[in-house]
Amino acid sequence: MRHSAQRPPSVVDRVLDLLGAFTAERPRLTLSELSRRAGLPLSTTHRLAGELTRRGALVRDETGGYRVGLWLWEVASLAPHGAELRESAMPFLEDLYEATHQNVQLAVLDGPEVVFVERISGRGAVNVVTRVGGRLPAHATGVGQVLLAYAPAEAQEDVLAGPLKTFTPKTIGEPGQLRRVLADVRRDGYAISDGQIELIALSVAAPVCDATDKVVAAISVVVPAETDPRTLVPAVRAAAWGISRVLGAPRASSTA
């Protein structure tokens, strides 16, 4: 419920509150759960959910629970990162996966968080908490540190001003430390995040640029913590460079 407090919620707000009631932890909701989580009366919920279901934006399963529908998923697959970025990135992510057989991720920045838009992982890969469509705080992840390092100053300051949630003793929890890490990333062109989300894993991340040379995404490989991250840096940077070149990034193209 992100609608502003100044005015009463519109029907658009109510529809989006209904859709936003679904989460990764609760992808299936009963009518009463939907009503409670969306903060809407049961009758309104029933009417709106019925309309959304008739149009395929929601679906009901055999036992009457609501889920997000295929129609909405098809529309949403047209989001910017879902088409050009993903298609451009996939062959390079495949190459990285084949070279490592670990977890390969593609992420974009949204405020203080990263959203994972693609993930490839093998059966033998170290278990990680991320999933496609999932989020993590940017400051604690390799892809997030890359995206923050190249983000506008205001976006960086927002994160540096906020509380920095720690997941392990290794998570960056102090603004001065994060500032130094971001400067290192800009100098080196990549990030190594060691045990900051889970102690068992580390990641190596590098930036992806678009045709305007803006950093629009980051890729990373997540491997067991005992791996020497330096052995992965060239492969991750080369893959990020390759994706940038396909997207038309001027620097990546000129040296291709």
Next chain:
Amino acid sequence: MRHSAQRPPSVVDRVLDLLGAFTAERPRLTLSELSRRAGLPLSTTHRLAGELTRRGALVRDETGGYRVGLWLWEVASLAPHGAELRESAMPFLEDLYEATHQNVQLAVLDGPEVVFVERISGRGAVNVVTRVGGRLPAHATGVGQVLLAYAPAEAQEDVLAGPLKTFTPKTIGEPGQLRRVLADVRRDGYAISDGQIELIALSVAAPVCDATDKVVAAISVVVPAETDPRTLVPAVRAAAWGISRVLGAPRASSTA
């Protein structure tokens, strides 16, 4: 605009008409294009698009065009096939990709069409027309023939009654022929679709079952037409079997 003709469109209908105005061919729309394609007055479009943009369901790019937003994509990633099915399938799709370096696809049935929910393809793979979130007529594709073969009788009859669009001289265009192909698929447990979408490619497809033993998806490998499809059948069937086992399919589990 799938709202019924009997009653005037509601605000929910209008919101969904706006979202449905975006297509793979036109993922970016100006305000006037959005208004025209959604069939809504410019003022209504402006107001609704503004509300959707404020909530992140749409985004505006630098030049003022609208696109589907990241927020909507995150919600939509919670659709049933987007979470459990995709996560269960990915390691097996990876294995198939590594064995073939061609196109590996995961699809579900929606009426007379298949929707591709995942696709892996390498740089050297035969070019195919599909994309994630894209659709093709079920009768003309390997995955579609598999999904139709195991679909309820009504769903099959709907397709058999409708016109069968042909893409190449090899596309099944005649109901009797399709009926025989579906019977073959049920007997053999897989489908081979040779040059039915494009003459340059053929696909081998097999069914994926869930914990209730219902066929919920199909996977396929799309390879150049000169490939002997029989060399791919065991790998595709084994991968489909593996995914079914992870989903808890009784027959797949009992023989694992």
